[in-house]
Amino acid sequence: MSVMDSSTTSHPMNRRKLLQAGSLGLMGLSMADVAARRATAAETRTELPKPKSVIYLFLTGGPSQHDTFDMKPEGPAEYKGEFDPIATNTSGTHICEHLPMLAKRSHLWSLVRSLSHKENGHGKGTYVMLTGSSVVPGTFRGSKPQRVDLPSIAAIAGYSTERRGILPTSIMLPEKIYHSNTGVYPGQFAGLLGPQHEPWLIECTDKPHAYHDYSGAFPKYLFNLHDGVASDKDDWNFEVPHLSLQEGVLENRFRSRLKLLDSIDDQRQHLDRTVKGGKYDRSRENVVSLIGDPKVRAAFDVRNADAKTLERYGDNSFGWSLLMARRLVESGVNMVQVNMGNFGSWDLHGNNFSLLKDFLFPPTDRAVSALLDDLSESGLLEDTLVVMAGEFGRTPRIFNVAPKIYKDPGRDHWAPCQSILLAGGGVRGGNIIGSSDRNGAYPTSDLQTPENFAATIYHALGIPENAVWKDTAGRPYHVYQADPIAGLMG
Numbered sequence: 001m002s003v004m005d006s007s008t009t010s011h012p013m014n015r016r017k018l019l020q021a022g023s024l025g026l027m028g029l030s031m032a033d034v035a036a037r038r039a040t041a042a043e044t045r046t047e048l049p050k051p052k053s054v055i056y057l058f059l060t061g062g063p064s065q066h067d068t069f070d071m072k073p074e075g076p077a078e079y080k081g082e083f084d085p086i087a088t089n090t091s092g093t094h095i096c097e098h099l100p101m102l103a104k105r106s107h108l109w110s111l112v113r114s115l116s117h118k119e120n121g122h123g124k125g126t127y128v129m130l131t132g133s134s135v136v137p138g139t140f141r142g143s144k145p146q147r148v149d150l151p152s153i154a155a156i157a158g159y160s161t162e163r164r165g166i167l168p169t170s171i172m173l174p175e176k177i178y179h180s181n182t183g184v185y186p187g188q189f190a191g192l193l194g195p196q197h198e199p200w201l202i203e204c205t206d207k208p209h210a211y212h213d214y215s216g217a218f219p220k221y222l223f224n225l226h227d228g229v230a231s232d233k234d235d236w237n238f239e240v241p242h243l244s245l246q247e248g249v250l251e252n253r254f255r256s257r258l259k260l261l262d263s264i265d266d267q268r269q270h271l272d273r274t275v276k277g278g279k280y281d282r283s284r285e286n287v288v289s290l291i292g293d294p295k296v297r298a299a300f301d302v303r304n305a306d307a308k309t310l311e312r313y314g315d316n317s318f319g320w321s322l323l324m325a326r327r328l329v330e331s332g333v334n335m336v337q338v339n340m341g342n343f344g345s346w347d348l349h350g351n352n353f354s355l356l357k358d359f360l361f362p363p364t365d366r367a368v369s370a371l372l373d374d375l376s377e378s379g380l381l382e383d384t385l386v387v388m389a390g391e392f393g394r395t396p397r398i399f400n401v402a403p404k405i406y407k408d409p410g411r412d413h414w415a416p417c418q419s420i421l422l423a424g425g426g427v428r429g430g431n432i433i434g435s436s437d438r439n440g441a442y443p444t445s446d447l448q449t450p451e452n453f454a455a456t457i458y459h460a461l462g463i464p465e466n467a468v469w470k471d472t473a474g475r476p477y478h479v480y481q482a483d484p485i486a487g488l489m490g
Contacts, residue, residue, distance in 0.1 A: 052462045053329045053380075054157065054425065056337045057322075057368065057388040060177055061215075061347030062125065062418070064394035064411050066440045067356055069095050069419040070113045072396075079396040079439055082353040090430035098361040101369035102421075107430050108372045108381070109423035112485060114434025114443035117392070117450055120413045122179060122344065125391030127187035130154075130177075132454020133481065143183035149191035151469065153454050154199040156479055157335040160463045165332030166293055167200075172337045174204035174238065174321045180343045188337075192471040199337065202300070204238050204320070215345035217318040217363040225343075226405050228351030230359075238303065238317050299327040312370040318363040322371045329375075329384055334461060340364065346390055347413075350406020352398070372423055385425025385460035389453070393418030396439040416442050420453070425460035428490030451482035459484040 064081075066072060071085040071094065085094035088106035095103055102109070117134045119125045123142035128134055131150040139148045151159070158170025177185045190197040214231045216222045218238070222231040302323045305313075313319035318340055325336040341360075348355055368388065375381035394411035401412055417436050423429070434446035458467070458479055468476040 052161075052425070052460060053333065053384040054335045054457050054460055055322075055325045055329060055371070055384065055386045056154065056335070056457070057386065058130070058177070058337060058339050059346045059364075059388065059390040060126075060179075060339055060341040061122070061344035062390040062392045062394060062413060063346045064348070064352070064356075065113070065417060065419040065436070066394065066396065066411070067096055067352070068099065069111050069421065070417075070436055070440050071096060072438065072440050075396070075439055078398055081398060083357075088430075093430065093432060096361070098357050099365045101365045105369055105372055108376060109386075109421050109429060110427050110431035110433065110488060111419055111421055112433045112446075112448055112488070113417075113419045113436055114446050115389070115418050115420055115448045115450075115453060116443050117415050120392065120415045122347070122391060122413070123182060123185055125413070125415060126177060126185045128450045129389060129391050129453070130187040132450050132457075134450050140186065143179075143185065145184060145186040145189050145191075147191060147194075147472075149186050149189065151191045151193040151197070152188050152199065152337075153457055154188075154335050154337045155190040155193050155197050156469055157457065157461055157463070158199055159193055159197045159469050160458070160467055160479060161334040161461055163332075164334065166296065167299075167328065167331055167333050169333065170199040170335045170337075171202060171328055171333050172199040172339070173202040173324060174317060175339060175342065176201065176203070177339050178343065192477075193469060194472040199335075202324075204324075205317070205342070215341060215343045216359050217314070217316040217341070217345075217367075219316060221316050221318075221359045221363045223355055223359045225347075225351070225355070226407075228354050228407050238320050295331055299331045300324065302327070312366070312373070314363045314366040314370075316363050318367040319370070322367040326371055326374050326380075329380060330378070335457075348394075348410040349401040349412060350410040351408045352410035354408065368421075375424060381424040383425065385427065385457065386423045387420065387453075387457065388422075389420040390418065393440075396441045414441070422456070422485075422488065426489040428488065431488065431490075433485060433487055446487070448485055449482060452485050455480050455482050456484040456488065 066079065067081055067083055071083070072080055073085055084097050086097045086100065086103055087094055088103040090106040093106055093111075095106075117125070117128050119128050119136060121142075124136050124140065127136055127140065127149075130152045132153050133150055137148075137150070139146065154170045154172060158168065161169050163169050172188065177188055179185065190199070214222050215225055216231075218231075223229065224231055302320045305323060309323065310319065313323045321338045321340065325338050328336050345360065368386075371386065372381065375384050375386070392413055392415040395414045398409050398411055400406055400409040417440060434448060435444050436442060437444050463479055465480055467479040469479055470476050
């Protein structure tokens with residue numbers, strides 16, 4: 001991202017209003033700040049634009065364009081794969097046969113088949129797709145997030161938008177992006193923006209790093225990457241949720257997770273006593289207010305949703321996460337990033353077709369379809385952009401990278417071309433942007449970059465084109481590094 005001359009450029013939002021709106025973080029405000037923010041919001045409510053939201057579904061590991069949204073049925077056998085295309089609800093548009101629910105809803109979504117960058121490694125690929133910057137700085141350190149990293153799209157979105165309720169502007173769930181072989185990936189945090197602008201992490205998995213050989217949408221859809229078989233470790237829980245507070249909010253011994261549901265009453269009473277005892281200043285009272293708010297509890301309490309809702313979304317981590325995202329958007333969160341998968345679930349160097357068919361496509365197809373249905377039926381889809389992408393695509397050629405490890409073949413990393421799905425937020429349904437060559441290897445029209453992708457998200461959120469973000473030293477940077485994807489909006 002380019003640094004701007006601070007003498008000629010200023011943030012599009014008045015700094016004082018940003019402070020009043022809580023841009024420094026929910027937990028850092030005093031009760032007086034909250035009261036002032038609410039009063040200001042009440043005074044200007046009629047002047048505010050209609051709320052805009054984004055849900056970013058990140059498929060960790062990198063899904064294959066050939067086996068999802070850009071199939072090449074006439075291609076060479078070593079490229080084509082085992083799956084066949086099926087017709088969608090949009091004439092002339094075909095996608096994988098194992099995504100039938102999304103196929104029936106093609107009038108709600110569009111595809112971009114020509115997104116491209118140069119980073120074939122998971123670490124750097126994740127970095128560019130989560131920061132919206134194709135250029136990885138020399139300071140980048142794989143598996144070592146740093147304060148000098150570029151801020152994620154989610155962090156910039158949270159920084160650049162007004163708070164609309166008690167919850168933060170930007171949230172990430174159900175866990176950080178972590179790979180068993182390399183650790184926590186950079187690019188998903190606030191970096192240069194400073195820790196007070198971290199997307200709020202709602203960590204819902206109780207053993208996020210315990211089963212390093214297993215991936216997928218547990219339970220039921222938990223599998224072993226190497227053997228390509230179901231896991232016998234379906235005791236992996238989705239606890240709703242552990243709330244990781246922003247850095248600097250509480251003393252160290254209180255910075256551990258505050259479990260919302262089972263012990264909420266005890267926590268609230270304890271915190272009430274603590275505040276009344278004078279051990280902490282009034283900013284801590286916001287913790288009590290947050291965990292005791294019934295609307296917040298309802299947004300998080302997805303495991304106790306009615307049976308019909310759980311059946312529609314899928315009673316698994318993908319379904320629970322997307323249901324939570326939908327409720328959070330309805331509760332006023334501007335951007336929610338959902339990390340769909342763990343330990344590189346979509347990184348199918350081997351056992352590609354069996355794992356996609358049996359373990360990844362079913363929960364994804366169901367959960368994303370339910371999300372689109374709910375947003376559409378509630379009227380929220382018009383102003384909520386849903387985007388789904390990974391860090392890159394996969395190689396056209398099918399082969400077994402490590403036959404001693406994998407039972408069956410798969411596809412390797414491939415950054416030059418990937419397909420992404422977008423819906424809502426003004427996106428014209430049934431639309432195809434860009435194309436790839438006959439092998440699905442390189443874009444042949446309407447090439448798009450991570451910068452275009454990020455700009456599309458910022459545009460959907462209503463962030464002005466001249467917006468900037470400032471690092472901890474006060475240096476301003478352009479939010480937009482390119483134009484939004486052309487031809488996407490209706």
